[in-house]
Amino acid sequence: MKKIILITLLFIAVGNVFSQKKGEKVEPWLDNYDxxxxxxxxDGSILIQIKNTGTDVNDCIEKAKQQxxxxxIFTGYAEGNNIPAAAAISPNGASLYNEKLDFFKEFFTNTTLYRSYVPKAMLDPxxxxxxxxxxxxxxxxxxTVEITRLRKDLEKQNIIKSLSDFGFTPTVFVVxxxxxxxxNGYITKKDNQGTVDEIFNYPAAIIDPKISKALSAIESKYNKPNGPFKISDMKSRLDQIKTEEAKNNARSKAKQESSLDIFARVxxxxxxxxxxxxxxxxDGMGNQMLVTLTGIDPYTNNKVITGTTIQKTTRGDDKFQLMINSINGASDELRTLxxxxxxxxxxxxIEGTLTLSLSENADxxxxxxxxxxxxxxxxxRIxxxxxxxxxxxxxxxxxxxxxxxxxxxxxxxxxxDGEKEKNSFKYFAEKIVDELKKIGITSTIEPSGLGRVEIFITGKK
Structure with a gap:
């Protein structure tokens, strides 16, 4: 048995030798490194520690820039030094390298290309x-790697996809x-015919000094010219929200929307x-900051993205900078997700709920x-x-x-009319109402949230 194993290993070794061309060596950026x-x-940059090997110090430093x-671009890195893990900026990971092999071989061998994103590299003292x-x-x-500029340049060259490649720029609401x-006392409870409704006072919460700077930091992180997202601003919609809440309170209890549904729809x-x-x-530590970002689908109010809790600890007094560092790390991670x-x-x-109800007057x-x-x-069946x-x-x-x-x-x-438009459950309901008209049924539509709509079947033509 031992002889068979040894012979098998020998064939593998010989096969590897013959499969490698004479003089061929591993590309520096693909060599082993930590x-x-x-x-x-x-400024959208990260300092990365690279442990590698080389023939001399200059060789190690140059390889480290490439690595x-x-x-x-391709692998990201694990958490370390109180800095959160970050995913690769390539949504396809390392498979993009083989997909665009000619481009990246030129990129990593041309010093004017990869070096342009590395303003500094030095031995760790x-x-x-x-x-x-x-x-x-x-x-x-x-x-030091300028991540933000690197990502934008690769997106401009259509090497990696941006969200705009999908045909739209998503709108994000930060709360x-x-x-x-x-x-912090911004949720109150209200009895509604035996069930308890939670009322979220977002207008007051978003200006609370304990969190307002953090919300602004995330918005500025995402809402840049030609950035990946648009930020939906509640402050400019407060009057509209108040109008919708007044309409809601005038409805019967059975037809009232929750405060979350009103916010989501507006x-x-x-x-x-x-x-x-x-x-x-x-635990007796100095200033500590725990930041967790989660993504909520407003159509269903389900948690669909959970970011890692970013923890920062410092003995200093600059809580604002501590918060900014935490927000930057959490935002970068969530952006990829x-x-x-x-x-x-x-x-x-998009997922949601459609209800069709027969009117009492329907015969x-x-x-x-x-x-x-x-x-x-x-x-x-129809x-x-x-x-x-x-x-x-x-x-x-x-x-x-x-x-x-x-x-x-x-x-x-x-x-x-030849134009691509964002869909909605209201539009979905309108198409169904149009089809019902063809068989002689009359109906009306009443949205009850961004991802919920009700069609009331009122009678026949």
Whole structure:
């Protein structure tokens, strides 16, 4: 058995030797090296510590520049030195390298290209150079990489995708988290016919000095010219929110929307980013900052993206800078997760709920036959077919004598008059109402939140 194993290993070794061309060597940026974040900079840059080997110090430093840039683009790095982990800026990871092999070989061999994103590289004075073999040394090099500029340039050259490549720029709404709101007294409870409604006082919470600077920091991080997102601003919509709340209070209890539904509908963002900040000292430490960012789907109010809790600790007094460092790390991590989330949404669509209700005045029910395209069918079968026609996916979740409820995923876009438009559940309902008109049924639409809409079937023509 041992002989067989030895022979097998010998064939593998010989095969590897013959598969490698004479004089061929591993590209420096693909050679073995260790990486970890060393320090976060203020201008969209990161200092990365690279541990590698080379023939001399200059060789190690030059290779470290290539390796740090390669890591930022294709692999990201793990958490270290109180700096959060960061994903690669390539949404496809290292597979992009082989996909664009000619481009990246030129990029990493042309010193005017990769070096333009490395303003500084130096030996780490705390880790001395050591000999590890004949004519081989091991060194720790601190490399500064301009991540933001690198990402933008690769996007401009269509090497990596930006969210705009999907045909739209997502709108993001940044607010305090439910946990922060509760801790600071911005959620009140109201009895609604035996159920308890939570009322979120966002207008007051977003100007609270304990979190307002953090919200502004995230907005400025994302909402830059030609940036990946648009920021939905609540302050400019306060009057509209008050008007909608007044209309809501005038409705019957059964038809009232929650405060969250009103905010979601008025602000109409594609994603809510909720921010939790805890800056109380823990376990006798100095200033500590815990920042957690989560992504909430406003259509369903479900948590769809969970960022890592970013923890920063310092003995100094500059809490503002501590907060900015935490926000920068959390925002960079969440940005990559948001990209993946919307990349999936383009394929699967947006999820929500459609309710069809029969009016008390209707002289028919869901079992009543109607004629569609010359064929007589029960109304519930006709409705199910119509919903399926306009939805990517759909499932009937409730069926009663007077109600049909569907959960559905509808396309993110629709085309009208040759133009590509953002879709909505209201538009989805309008298409269904148009189809119902063709079989002689009259109905009205009442939105009950961004991802919920109700169609009231009122009668026959």
């Amino acid at each position: 990486r970890m974040p060393f320090q976060q900079a203020k 740090a840039v390669y890591a930022v 705390k880790n001395p150079v050591s000999e590890v073999g004949k004519k081989t040394i091991e060194a720790y090099v601190i490399v 305090p988290s439910d946990e922060w709101m509760s801790r 602000l109409a963002a594609d994603l809510w980013v909720k921010v939790d900040i805890d800056d109380e000292p823990k 948001i990209f993946g989330y919307f990349q999936e949404k383009v394929t699967t669509g 028919f029910n869901f079992d009543t036959p109607f004629t569609q395209n010359g064929e007589e069918k029960e109304l519930n 409705i199910a077919k119509i919903v399926k026609k306009f939805a990517n996916e759909r499932e009937e979740t409730i069926a009663t004598e007077t109600t049909r409820v569907f959960t559905a995923k509808i396309p993110l876009f629709f085309e009208e």
